[in-house]
Amino acid sequence: MRVFLALSLLAGPVAAATHEVDSAATLSAALRSLKAGDVVKIAPGDYAPGNFVTGIADLTIEARDPKNPPYFKGGKEAWHFSRCPGLTLRHLKVSGQSGNGINLDDGGEMERPVVKVLIEGVEVSDIGPDGNFDAIKCSGLDDLTIRDCRISGWGGQAIDFVGCHKSLITGCVFTGKPGFSQHTGPQFKGGCEDIVIEKCRFKDAGERPIQAGGSTGMDYFRPPGAKYEARRITVRENTIEGGMCATAFTGVDGAEFTGNTVKSPEKWIFRVLQETKAEGFPPCRNVVISGNSFVFQRAKVKDEINIGADTAPETFRFEDNHWLAEDKPEASTPKLPVVEKGGSYGKQASGTKRKTPGPE
Template sequence: MRAFLLLCLMSCPVGAEVVVVKNTAELRAALGKLAKGDILKIGPGEYAADLHVAGIGDLTVEALDATAPPHFKGGKQAWHFSRCEGLKLRHVKCSGQSANGINLDDGGKREDPVKGILLEGVEVSDIGPKGNFDAIKCSGLQGLRIKDCTISGWGGQAIDLVGCSESVIEGCTITGKEGYSQHTGPQFKGGCRDITIRNCVLKNAGERPIQAGGSTGLDYFRPPGVKYEAKDIIIRDNTIEGGMCATAFTGVDGAEFTGNKIVNPEKWVFRVLQETKEEGFAPCRNVKIAGNEIRFLREKVGAEVNVGGGTAVETFRFEGNTWVATDRPERSKPKLPVEEVAGKYGE
């Protein structure tokens, strides 16, 4: 351990420190003294929640032992980081919060995104349980990366991105629970652009397991004045099982849905919606759905695509998807709003 701490000290920026805490009192005392570049290592055990850090750049908060993560229980929010550019949050566990598990934001400076945040190996569970309460809430972030995280049981969104850009969610496992309202899994809205979600597993992850777009009050868009809920969203190589549908495209201006595996959605496979209808906003459009494996029960799925008003569904493209109604293979061919190219049915 001593050699490990010496190595951390050697890797710190000049003037930064490695701080080790092992209980809630030590942690709260340390939070008031943190400075740019510090590494805060938290020992195993249970900790009180409602922790707030603001304006500290290049901060690392992580488990002292990644195999025994500290557990932040109860409270309103486990952690709230505001304008912490370059933050790295690794190997912590949060559960039982009544509002959000982890909240990351730009401090309300909607024209000045916070850059370079990493969440890795974070576990969040049992948030809410009902209402608009998120496991991970992110507002006004650029270059965010959420990697190898586990989320189970939440009220509103599993991961809520509002006005975020150039960001990636990868390798995460997101699972719904009985007794939680779980409106969506990962959601990208409020001016999000260039967001990728890949190699994730979503099981029973709410009414809309992935939502590209959404419905956002105009005062929350980032940057102010943008005229789309989401733009250039990539959903690739995920497994999506259950949920009311697999993915909802809701006021998105350009998206790709490729290489995914869909298993047994409850009512539809996709939804195409327009919930933000203010003047000048782009209709839901320009979505490519290609190379996916889609398995469903014809007994449950009557319409493969639910299309709402005010959308430009004629701009969607379906190419090379495999559709299998496992209970009625002969009825596998979907009724789509546009003709599919090179689709495979019942194989």
């Protein structure tokens, strides 16, 4: 028996394309025709907000000229990416949104995180200005890197991680502005795990410049059923100047705060809080605070640590930190919930080399 094979076009995937964009019309056309692996290069100029991309893998959207980035002004959101693994956003400018500046999510598929996203050299400003509106919002992302970005003036969070894992924020600058509510800077909650924030600079970055933990509705945890707001959070080698405190540990189950420089907090140096009190959630606990420099005004900082109810401050560990009340060096010794090992206080550390630069 003879067999006839109908040879239709058995082509493989369509090759990725590079889209050169220089106007709102060409941007809109490029976004309508995207395929996996495409690159969108955007020329300098002003562009409309409200750009939505869903289900495109390995997409790159970047400035044609990194020194003169495209500018996405106003509207509710500048960009929203849903289920876009392998996404790269590079050298964009976003400003003046009433909702979130940039929003990335898993499309509600909470057991299937979006992986390998890079946000680099992006500038986001003037978001909100009031209420729970974020400069960069990330929900359900793993292996996410946010590098060398600048964020100034926001409503809720500068960066909001909800159920993100194995991710890094590095080399970013966060600057608060008058007239913006700025509840927290970067925040890690809703089942976040294995997050590092390092080598960043903060200047007057709100009530809680960094928040390890938080308060999340039970339906939004990733993975579903997680019994921790955040765990294994590392805050290292940052400079934090101003703000109500340096960092709030809020229902976190394990964190490290190491090698940071904290200068001129307005009221406290740390807050230890428990906002999620559902069954099975442990108290805020197991935080190591080591090798940091704290320079403050005793006239402002009456208590170094604000300890809320239902927390476990006795599980914290303090080691080798330097504490200096600039206006009253003899009163530099902090009141801590446990005895510190190897700390130095005020004039006792006069021979110690200390680095206390302010943010750019």
